[in-house]
Amino acid sequence: MKQAIELNINGDTHEILVSPNNTLLEVLRDKLGLMGTKRGCDLGAxxxxxxxxxxxxxxxxxxxxxxxxxxxxLTIEGLDEGGDLHPLQRSFVENGGLQCGFCTPGMILTAKAILGEEKHPTEEVIKRKMAGNLCRCTGYKKIFEAVMSVTEQSGKEF
Ligand code: FES
Ligand code: FES
Structure with missing residues:
Protein backbone atom coordinates (compact mmCIF):
# COMPACT_ATOMS: atom_id res chain seq x y z
CA MET A 1 0.00 0.00 0.00
CA LYS A 2 1.29 3.42 -0.92
CA GLN A 3 1.91 6.10 1.66
CA ALA A 4 2.62 9.81 1.44
CA ILE A 5 6.02 10.77 2.79
CA GLU A 6 8.00 13.99 2.94
CA LEU A 7 11.60 14.08 1.85
CA ASN A 8 14.02 16.97 2.14
CA ILE A 9 15.94 17.04 -1.13
CA ASN A 10 18.38 19.79 -2.02
CA GLY A 11 16.84 22.03 0.63
CA ASP A 12 13.25 21.63 -0.57
CA THR A 13 10.51 19.51 0.98
CA HIS A 14 8.78 17.11 -1.42
CA GLU A 15 5.61 15.22 -0.59
CA ILE A 16 5.65 11.96 -2.51
CA LEU A 17 3.46 8.87 -2.70
CA VAL A 18 5.68 5.80 -2.31
CA SER A 19 5.43 2.06 -1.83
CA PRO A 20 7.30 0.64 1.16
CA ASN A 21 9.77 -1.06 -1.20
CA ASN A 22 10.54 1.98 -3.36
CA THR A 23 14.23 2.80 -3.31
CA LEU A 24 15.46 6.34 -2.93
CA LEU A 25 16.85 6.09 -6.47
CA GLU A 26 13.39 5.23 -7.84
CA VAL A 27 11.92 8.23 -6.06
CA LEU A 28 14.62 10.63 -7.22
CA ARG A 29 14.64 9.59 -10.86
CA ASP A 30 11.24 8.11 -11.58
CA LYS A 31 8.99 10.23 -9.36
CA LEU A 32 10.87 13.55 -9.15
CA GLY A 33 12.78 13.56 -12.43
CA LEU A 34 16.13 14.19 -10.78
CA MET A 35 18.06 12.36 -13.48
CA GLY A 36 21.51 13.45 -12.29
CA THR A 37 21.49 10.48 -9.92
CA LYS A 38 22.40 7.65 -12.26
CA ARG A 39 21.10 4.12 -12.37
CA GLY A 40 24.04 1.89 -13.22
CA CYS A 41 23.98 -1.59 -11.75
CA ASP A 42 20.93 -1.00 -9.51
CA LEU A 43 22.37 -3.44 -6.99
CA GLY A 44 24.93 -1.52 -4.96
CA ALA A 45 28.03 -2.29 -6.97
CA LEU A 74 21.73 16.15 -1.52
CA THR A 75 21.85 15.18 -5.19
CA ILE A 76 24.09 16.58 -7.87
CA GLU A 77 21.31 19.01 -8.85
CA GLY A 78 21.65 20.71 -5.47
CA LEU A 79 25.42 21.09 -5.45
CA ASP A 80 25.90 24.35 -7.34
CA GLU A 81 26.47 27.48 -5.34
CA GLY A 82 23.86 30.05 -6.40
CA GLY A 83 24.21 29.04 -10.04
CA ASP A 84 28.02 28.75 -9.93
CA LEU A 85 29.65 25.36 -10.20
CA HIS A 86 30.82 23.83 -6.94
CA PRO A 87 34.66 23.75 -6.74
CA LEU A 88 34.59 19.98 -7.27
CA GLN A 89 32.45 20.34 -10.39
CA ARG A 90 34.77 23.05 -11.72
CA SER A 91 37.83 20.96 -10.97
CA PHE A 92 36.42 17.92 -12.81
CA VAL A 93 35.87 20.12 -15.86
CA GLU A 94 39.24 21.87 -15.66
CA ASN A 95 41.20 18.67 -15.01
CA GLY A 96 39.40 16.50 -17.57
CA GLY A 97 37.97 14.27 -14.83
CA LEU A 98 35.14 13.00 -17.03
CA GLN A 99 34.46 11.59 -20.44
CA CYS A 100 30.89 10.31 -20.93
CA GLY A 101 29.94 11.76 -17.53
CA PHE A 102 27.80 8.86 -16.37
CA CYS A 103 29.81 8.20 -13.22
CA THR A 104 30.54 11.87 -12.55
CA PRO A 105 27.67 12.82 -10.19
CA GLY A 106 28.48 9.85 -7.97
CA MET A 107 32.19 10.56 -8.10
CA ILE A 108 31.73 14.21 -7.18
CA LEU A 109 29.33 13.51 -4.32
CA THR A 110 31.58 10.79 -2.90
CA ALA A 111 34.50 13.22 -3.11
CA LYS A 112 32.42 15.85 -1.31
CA ALA A 113 31.70 13.41 1.51
CA ILE A 114 35.42 12.59 1.80
CA LEU A 115 36.38 16.26 1.94
CA GLY A 116 33.65 16.84 4.52
CA GLU A 117 35.39 14.33 6.80
CA GLU A 118 38.95 15.35 6.15
CA LYS A 119 40.14 18.61 4.59
CA HIS A 120 43.39 17.41 3.09
CA PRO A 121 43.24 13.66 2.47
CA THR A 122 46.15 12.03 0.71
CA GLU A 123 45.73 10.61 -2.77
CA GLU A 124 45.88 7.13 -1.26
CA VAL A 125 42.96 7.92 1.05
CA ILE A 126 40.96 9.37 -1.84
CA LYS A 127 41.62 6.29 -3.97
CA ARG A 128 40.59 3.96 -1.15
CA LYS A 129 37.41 5.85 -0.29
CA MET A 130 36.40 6.22 -3.94
CA ALA A 131 37.02 2.55 -4.72
CA GLY A 132 33.27 1.87 -4.81
CA ASN A 133 32.73 4.37 -7.62
CA LEU A 134 33.40 2.75 -10.97
CA CYS A 135 34.24 4.53 -14.21
CA ARG A 136 34.26 2.79 -17.56
CA CYS A 137 35.95 5.64 -19.45
CA THR A 138 38.66 7.66 -17.78
CA GLY A 139 41.14 5.22 -16.25
CA TYR A 140 40.61 7.18 -12.97
CA LYS A 141 43.86 9.19 -13.15
CA LYS A 142 42.17 12.46 -14.11
CA ILE A 143 39.40 11.90 -11.57
CA PHE A 144 41.90 11.63 -8.72
CA GLU A 145 43.80 14.63 -10.07
CA ALA A 146 40.56 16.63 -10.06
CA VAL A 147 39.85 15.75 -6.43
CA MET A 148 43.45 16.31 -5.35
CA SER A 149 43.42 19.72 -6.98
CA VAL A 150 40.49 20.74 -4.75
CA THR A 151 42.16 19.43 -1.60
CA GLU A 152 45.05 21.76 -2.34
CA GLN A 153 42.77 24.82 -2.10
CA SER A 154 43.23 26.03 1.44
CA GLY A 155 40.54 27.27 3.77
CA LYS A 156 37.57 25.95 1.80
CA GLU A 157 34.79 24.20 3.70
CA PHE A 158 33.04 21.28 2.03
S1 FES B 1 23.28 1.98 -9.38
FE1 FES B 1 23.57 2.00 -7.24
S2 FES B 1 25.50 1.14 -6.91
FE2 FES B 1 25.16 0.94 -9.06
S1 FES C 1 33.29 9.19 -17.44
FE1 FES C 1 32.18 7.59 -18.41
S2 FES C 1 31.80 6.19 -16.78
FE2 FES C 1 33.14 7.62 -15.94
Whole structure:
Protein backbone atom coordinates (compact mmCIF):
# COMPACT_ATOMS: atom_id res chain seq x y z
CA MET A 1 0.00 0.00 0.00
CA LYS A 2 1.29 3.42 -0.92
CA GLN A 3 1.91 6.10 1.66
CA ALA A 4 2.62 9.81 1.44
CA ILE A 5 6.02 10.77 2.79
CA GLU A 6 8.00 13.99 2.94
CA LEU A 7 11.60 14.08 1.85
CA ASN A 8 14.02 16.97 2.14
CA ILE A 9 15.94 17.04 -1.13
CA ASN A 10 18.38 19.79 -2.02
CA GLY A 11 16.84 22.03 0.63
CA ASP A 12 13.25 21.63 -0.57
CA THR A 13 10.51 19.51 0.98
CA HIS A 14 8.78 17.11 -1.42
CA GLU A 15 5.61 15.22 -0.59
CA ILE A 16 5.65 11.96 -2.51
CA LEU A 17 3.46 8.87 -2.70
CA VAL A 18 5.68 5.80 -2.31
CA SER A 19 5.43 2.06 -1.83
CA PRO A 20 7.30 0.64 1.16
CA ASN A 21 9.77 -1.06 -1.20
CA ASN A 22 10.54 1.98 -3.36
CA THR A 23 14.23 2.80 -3.31
CA LEU A 24 15.46 6.34 -2.93
CA LEU A 25 16.85 6.09 -6.47
CA GLU A 26 13.39 5.23 -7.84
CA VAL A 27 11.92 8.23 -6.06
CA LEU A 28 14.62 10.63 -7.22
CA ARG A 29 14.64 9.59 -10.86
CA ASP A 30 11.24 8.11 -11.58
CA LYS A 31 8.99 10.23 -9.36
CA LEU A 32 10.87 13.55 -9.15
CA GLY A 33 12.78 13.56 -12.43
CA LEU A 34 16.13 14.19 -10.78
CA MET A 35 18.06 12.36 -13.48
CA GLY A 36 21.51 13.45 -12.29
CA THR A 37 21.49 10.48 -9.92
CA LYS A 38 22.40 7.65 -12.26
CA ARG A 39 21.10 4.12 -12.37
CA GLY A 40 24.04 1.89 -13.22
CA CYS A 41 23.98 -1.59 -11.75
CA ASP A 42 20.93 -1.00 -9.51
CA LEU A 43 22.37 -3.44 -6.99
CA GLY A 44 24.93 -1.52 -4.96
CA ALA A 45 28.03 -2.29 -6.97
CA UNK A 46 28.96 0.75 -9.10
CA UNK A 47 28.48 3.97 -7.13
CA UNK A 48 26.68 5.78 -9.96
CA UNK A 49 23.62 6.37 -7.76
CA UNK A 50 25.55 7.98 -4.87
CA UNK A 51 23.80 10.78 -3.00
CA UNK A 52 24.63 12.50 0.26
CA UNK A 53 22.45 11.90 3.31
CA UNK A 54 23.28 14.31 6.12
CA UNK A 55 26.66 14.76 4.45
CA UNK A 56 27.58 11.07 4.12
CA UNK A 57 27.67 9.14 0.84
CA UNK A 58 24.93 6.53 0.34
CA UNK A 59 23.98 4.29 -2.56
CA UNK A 60 20.43 5.33 -3.34
CA UNK A 61 19.69 2.13 -5.31
CA UNK A 62 19.90 0.02 -2.16
CA UNK A 63 18.36 2.50 0.27
CA UNK A 64 14.62 2.59 0.86
CA UNK A 65 13.05 5.98 0.33
CA UNK A 66 11.26 5.70 3.70
CA UNK A 67 14.65 5.40 5.42
CA UNK A 68 15.52 8.90 4.19
CA UNK A 69 12.58 10.56 5.96
CA UNK A 70 13.76 13.36 8.24
CA UNK A 71 17.22 13.50 6.68
CA UNK A 72 18.88 16.01 4.36
CA UNK A 73 19.34 14.52 0.92
CA LEU A 74 21.73 16.15 -1.52
CA THR A 75 21.85 15.18 -5.19
CA ILE A 76 24.09 16.58 -7.87
CA GLU A 77 21.31 19.01 -8.85
CA GLY A 78 21.65 20.71 -5.47
CA LEU A 79 25.42 21.09 -5.45
CA ASP A 80 25.90 24.35 -7.34
CA GLU A 81 26.47 27.48 -5.34
CA GLY A 82 23.86 30.05 -6.40
CA GLY A 83 24.21 29.04 -10.04
CA ASP A 84 28.02 28.75 -9.93
CA LEU A 85 29.65 25.36 -10.20
CA HIS A 86 30.82 23.83 -6.94
CA PRO A 87 34.66 23.75 -6.74
CA LEU A 88 34.59 19.98 -7.27
CA GLN A 89 32.45 20.34 -10.39
CA ARG A 90 34.77 23.05 -11.72
CA SER A 91 37.83 20.96 -10.97
CA PHE A 92 36.42 17.92 -12.81
CA VAL A 93 35.87 20.12 -15.86
CA GLU A 94 39.24 21.87 -15.66
CA ASN A 95 41.20 18.67 -15.01
CA GLY A 96 39.40 16.50 -17.57
CA GLY A 97 37.97 14.27 -14.83
CA LEU A 98 35.14 13.00 -17.03
CA GLN A 99 34.46 11.59 -20.44
CA CYS A 100 30.89 10.31 -20.93
CA GLY A 101 29.94 11.76 -17.53
CA PHE A 102 27.80 8.86 -16.37
CA CYS A 103 29.81 8.20 -13.22
CA THR A 104 30.54 11.87 -12.55
CA PRO A 105 27.67 12.82 -10.19
CA GLY A 106 28.48 9.85 -7.97
CA MET A 107 32.19 10.56 -8.10
CA ILE A 108 31.73 14.21 -7.18
CA LEU A 109 29.33 13.51 -4.32
CA THR A 110 31.58 10.79 -2.90
CA ALA A 111 34.50 13.22 -3.11
CA LYS A 112 32.42 15.85 -1.31
CA ALA A 113 31.70 13.41 1.51
CA ILE A 114 35.42 12.59 1.80
CA LEU A 115 36.38 16.26 1.94
CA GLY A 116 33.65 16.84 4.52
CA GLU A 117 35.39 14.33 6.80
CA GLU A 118 38.95 15.35 6.15
CA LYS A 119 40.14 18.61 4.59
CA HIS A 120 43.39 17.41 3.09
CA PRO A 121 43.24 13.66 2.47
CA THR A 122 46.15 12.03 0.71
CA GLU A 123 45.73 10.61 -2.77
CA GLU A 124 45.88 7.13 -1.26
CA VAL A 125 42.96 7.92 1.05
CA ILE A 126 40.96 9.37 -1.84
CA LYS A 127 41.62 6.29 -3.97
CA ARG A 128 40.59 3.96 -1.15
CA LYS A 129 37.41 5.85 -0.29
CA MET A 130 36.40 6.22 -3.94
CA ALA A 131 37.02 2.55 -4.72
CA GLY A 132 33.27 1.87 -4.81
CA ASN A 133 32.73 4.37 -7.62
CA LEU A 134 33.40 2.75 -10.97
CA CYS A 135 34.24 4.53 -14.21
CA ARG A 136 34.26 2.79 -17.56
CA CYS A 137 35.95 5.64 -19.45
CA THR A 138 38.66 7.66 -17.78
CA GLY A 139 41.14 5.22 -16.25
CA TYR A 140 40.61 7.18 -12.97
CA LYS A 141 43.86 9.19 -13.15
CA LYS A 142 42.17 12.46 -14.11
CA ILE A 143 39.40 11.90 -11.57
CA PHE A 144 41.90 11.63 -8.72
CA GLU A 145 43.80 14.63 -10.07
CA ALA A 146 40.56 16.63 -10.06
CA VAL A 147 39.85 15.75 -6.43
CA MET A 148 43.45 16.31 -5.35
CA SER A 149 43.42 19.72 -6.98
CA VAL A 150 40.49 20.74 -4.75
CA THR A 151 42.16 19.43 -1.60
CA GLU A 152 45.05 21.76 -2.34
CA GLN A 153 42.77 24.82 -2.10
CA SER A 154 43.23 26.03 1.44
CA GLY A 155 40.54 27.27 3.77
CA LYS A 156 37.57 25.95 1.80
CA GLU A 157 34.79 24.20 3.70
CA PHE A 158 33.04 21.28 2.03
S1 FES B 1 23.28 1.98 -9.38
FE1 FES B 1 23.57 2.00 -7.24
S2 FES B 1 25.50 1.14 -6.91
FE2 FES B 1 25.16 0.94 -9.06
S1 FES C 1 33.29 9.19 -17.44
FE1 FES C 1 32.18 7.59 -18.41
S2 FES C 1 31.80 6.19 -16.78
FE2 FES C 1 33.14 7.62 -15.94
Missing amino acids: CGACTVLINGDAYLSCIMLAVDAIGKEI
